[in-house]
Amino acid sequence: MTRTVTVGLDGSPESRAAAEWAAREAELLELPLKLVHVWEPVPAPMAQAPLLGPETHQHWTERIPREAAEGVRLRHPGLDVTTEQLSGRPADVLVSVANDAELLVLGSRALGGIGGFMVGSVGLSVVAHAERPVVLVRAAQQVAxxxxxxxxxxxxxxxxxxxxxxxxxxxxxxxxxxxxxxxxxxxxxxxxxxxxxxxxxxxxxxxxxxxxxxxxxxxxxxxxxxxxxxxxxxxxxxxxxxxxxxxxxxxxxxxxxxxxxxxxxxxxxxxxxxxxxxxxxxxxxxxxxxxxxxxxxxxxxx
The missing domain is CATH 3.40.50.620 (HUPs)
Incomplete structure (x- = not known):
């Protein structure tokens, strides 16, 4: 099975920057790019609320990878881009996804004024337990x-x-x-x-x-x-x-x-x-x- 350069998406500016960096890396590696969106199921009592119902949840979970893929394909027309939606605890799911990838790319928030990353609990857990390389990318990261x-x-x-x-x-x-x-x-x-x-x-x-x-x-x-x-x-x-x-x-x-x-x-x-x-x-x-x-x-x- 061909490995992919895989990105963990959550719709944030950080994950969009990660997707763009991963697209460039996939081109260098001559590998496909996979955009993965992971969502945690909403607890049953909350899922009954009108704004958190199944239809609303499905709309947003489908929109994030779809729009990200459209943008990447526009900027990298020769790149093979696929999307995947998964559910569960994000850290656990992303570790599993990483182990099947050539490398996993995640976004990480830049610290205001002094540079660097603000690595959240999910990112740290994935880095600590993944068996494949994991790359963290700042929200402000650009080609230049x-x-x-x-x-x-x-x-x-x-x-x-x-x-x-x-x-x-x-x-x-x-x-x-x-x-x-x-x-x-x-x-x-x-x-x-x-x-x-x-x-x-x-x-x-x-x-x-x-x-x-x-x-x-x-x-x-x-x-x-x-x-x-x-x-x-x-x-x-x-x-x-x-x-x-x-x-x-x-x-x-x-x-x-x-x-x-x-x-x-x-x-x-x-x-x-x-x-x-x-x-x-x-x-x-x-x-x-x-x-x-x-x-x-x-x-x-x-």
Whole structure:
């Protein structure tokens, strides 16, 4: 069965932005696009109210994916677009949908004034439990945000893409996560900026590292060399992708958020866990989800 790029729709500006981003990604991947609308059944007592009756409910649930599909087909005439309506708890349904997709795309509200995402409980639950990559897109995300622009130029899809940013833990590098980021950069014909944040091992005196410039420089060289070694085989697999290595002292999440300001996509990992309880996302990924100014792809891995 052919996988699809799938979007979770709820009629909000966030989900419409997600649908538009997903349409562009589907074109890059040469895959169909599926627009999925999930609604929770109205409790029986409420369903008897005139404004919440079955006919009204059906009208609105059908209208959301239909209108979204019409808009996407108009802007992307060569794209295969389908719609699907499902009922149930949105988080549970979307996790199931994600597992059958190449990737799932969801909208996420931008935080006013300071950028970043406001990730709701549904989005966090899907990210935490989906077995396939999930991408979160801001409501204000536009084509121009993904491309390099000159102050005097008019942004367009014809200009080069900004870099793809990958957050990488070199102590536990995962091939699937790295391959996802390299493939995303290759499709866009852009560079891959690999960001690694490090802190001194616990047996070093933190105060000493902070004040001893020679010691910090030596640790920085070691971390930079280790990052280069992790990426060495990937340079051979993706010779056309320019790799920009960035090994920084300090909290990885902060460095990734900074890098997101000049990125078309930020790729982070999430260690897969089988427990149905809790939101197992990790502190770095959690920080990036809430504060990145670029779309964020969360890739589950072993």
């Amino acid at each position: 945000d993904e491309h390099e622009t000159d102050p005097v130029d008019v942004p367009s899809a014809a200009t080069p893409f900004r870099p793809v940013v990958l957050g990488l833990d070199i102590e536990r590098p995962d091939d699937y996560l790295i391959a996802f980021a390299f493939a995303a950069a290759a499709r866009r014909g852009t560079s891959l900026r690999v960001v690694h944040g490090w802190n001194p091992p616990y047996y070093y005196d933190t105060y000493g590292v902070a004040t001893d410039l020679g010691l910090r420089e030596e640790l920085a060289r070691q971390e930079s060399t280790a990052l280069t070694e992790v990426l060495r085989p990937w340079r051979e697999k993706f010779p056309a992708v320019e790799i920009i290595e960035q090994s920084h002292y300090g909290t990885p999440g902060n460095h990734l958020v900074d890098a997101s300001r000049e990125a078309c996509l930020v790729v982070v990992g999430r260690r897969a866990r089988r427990s149905p309880l809790g939101t197992h996302i990790g502190s770095v990924t959690h920080a990036v989800l809430h504060h990145s100014t670029a779309p964020v792809a969360v890739v589950p891995h072993g």
